[in-house]
Amino acid sequence: MGFENSIGIAAAVIAAIAGAFGLGHIRGTSKAEAKADQQLTEDNAAATVAAAERRIETTKEASNVQQTVNHMSGDDVDRELRDNWTRKG
Numbered sequence: 001m002g003f004e005n006s007i008g009i010a011a012a013v014i015a016a017i018a019g020a021f022g023l024g025h026i027r028g029t030s031k032a033e034a035k036a037d038q039q040l041t042e043d044n045a046a047a048t049v050a051a052a053e054r055r056i057e058t059t060k061e062a063s064n065v066q067q068t069v070n071h072m073s074g075d076d077v078d079r080e081l082r083d084n085w086t087r088k089g
Contacts, residue, residue: 069077 072080
């Protein structure tokens, strides 16, 4: 009986170690996935903020151009368009 008990105890210890390893692996994977999800969320938020800032800057520039054009005579607008917005060559 002593030998069979030793084998049984050894098997139980090995099973406990394997179970602990498996549980630790699952927890580690879960933590890594949570960290990756958080990083993705932060990256998406940063991209959204950057896009909003670009949109604001573009809107301001368009407003400035509109204001400049409104204060120019028609001939001046035509000349600016011809000089700056026609294809060269």
